[in-house]
Amino acid sequence: MDLVLFLISLTIIGAAIAVVVVARRNSRDEIFTGITPGQFGSVASTPTEKIPGGEYRGTIPVQFQPPKEAGPGSDPVGPGLVGAVVGGRVRPVEVTATIIDLAVRGFLEITPLEAKDGGRGKQDWLLTVNPEPPGTPRDFELRLLQELFGPGPRVRMSDLQSGFGLAMRTAQVSLYEQMVRRGWYRKHPRSSGGPSKKWGIALIIGGFLAMLGMANAMEASLRVLPGMAAIIGGIILLVGGRGIRVPRTATGTAVRIQSLGFREYLVTAEADQIKFEEAADIFSRYLPYAIVFGVADRWAKLFGDIAKKYQHDMGLSDVAMLDLLSDFMWIDFLSGGGLSDGFGEMIGAFDPDVIGETFAGLGEGFGDLGEAMGGLGDALGGLGDALGDLDFDGCGD
Structure with a gap:
């Protein structure tokens, strides 16, 4: 016995x-074998294998654009999904980037409101839906818009924190669902x-x-x-x-590698490597991805440096440069108006302790545009902090 x-x-x-x-x-x-890491193989015919150590940690080639939904020629994967597949979880910053991406694409506007208590209070933000959007949002983006603007066409971020946190939780759940639906995971990534x-x-x-x-x-x-x-x-x-965690499929690993390659581009790009016309085209579109990867300040400052160099090379006046930038920059987020209205209005829209020093001197001249644009990253961080205060409990599993 x-x-x-x-x-x-x-x-x-x-x-x-x-x-x-x-x-x-x-x-x-899992990872596709017999092809370059990061490329999409055929789920039905391309062999796969388990990755030693859990996640792919090999060479990450630089990628100059976000990964595509289904390979070349398709729409890019949204910033929220890019951040989620890289980290394996949906953080508040993924929701922040999705909202800002919707604003960049014209589905809504984000306007900072003056902080209460003479500027000593917490920064607030006003979200306004576009009644005539330029296109059709993705399914999960539509759900987010419906939750955000259920009470009306305008909503304050402070109201979201106090009474409409469900919109944020809905967005988080939707992003998890999308990763499973796209075949990046076989089940909920947080169910392990x-x-x-x-x-x-x-x-x-x-x-x-x-x-x-x-x-x-x-x-x-x-x-x-x-x-x-x-x-x-x-x-x-x-x-x-x-x-123990839910593993990515070979397709999910490919998207993750491409996403990390795109992050490498955002982190390593230099002002002398990008033409102004190219930068003006991609600055706003790539900004939400920079937010997800935590390099929004660097990306914004890089664009400012490129614009400053272009102004010098072309011999443009400050006024001409401001008018030129107003054609390209997504500026409603900062001031609700165009750059041609002047940088001075922006200073009053933010807590001086946050970015006031960044814009110092711009009223007397064009100043250091690179540093000024770098302040945009700090301002965006304020929105991310506001979303981060919302309750996401119960959405991770």
Whole structure:
């Protein structure tokens, strides 16, 4: 009997270890083989393999544009989905970038409101829906717009925080659904670890109860071993289950590699490598992606440096340059008006402690446009902080 109890105890512990080992192996991402990492293969015919270490950590080639929905020629993947597939989870910044992307594409306008208490209060923002949008939003974007503007065509960010946090949670859930629908994950990316956690807790509770029962029985010396083994096995499942996650499919890995390659472009691009005409075309479109990757200030300052160089090379006056920029820049976010109205109005729209110094001197001349545009990243961070204050609990699983 003692030998049987000992063998049962070893079996329980061994089974727990085996479950963790197999689960960890199954949580490794897949990747297409026989083609360059980051390229899309045929799901039906291209072979795949598990990636050692879990995620792809090999060479990331620079990509000069966001990944496409279904390869070359299709629409780009939205910034919210790009950030989500890279990190494997949807953070508030992914929702922030989606809202700003909608504004860049003309579906809504974002206008900063003057902070309360003489500028010492928290920055607030006004969202205004475009009654005549330039196109059709994606399904999950439409749901977000409907949730945002259910109360009316205009809504304050402070109202979203106090009464309409459901819009943010809906956006988060929608982004998770889209990653599964696109085949990047086979199930909800945050649903991993649940079974091992539940079984671990059950084993620990069962082990304690078994030990208590056997402790009161006669000749209980080795009869407590199965209970102890169950407790140890439960701890193994709980601790080992922390590293278990839902793996990306080979398609999801390809999108992630392309996304990281695009991030590399945003991080390493230099002013002398981009023509002004090209920068003016891509600045607003790529800005939401820069927000997701945390490099909005760098991307904005880079555009400012390119514009300043263009002004110098072309011999343009400050007024002419401002008029030229107003044709390209998405500026309603900053002031509700065009750049031709002058930078001075922007200063009054923000807390001077946040970006006032950035725009200092622009009223007396064009100043350092690179530094001025860098302040845009700080302003966008304020919107991200506002969204970050919303309650996202309950949406991760």
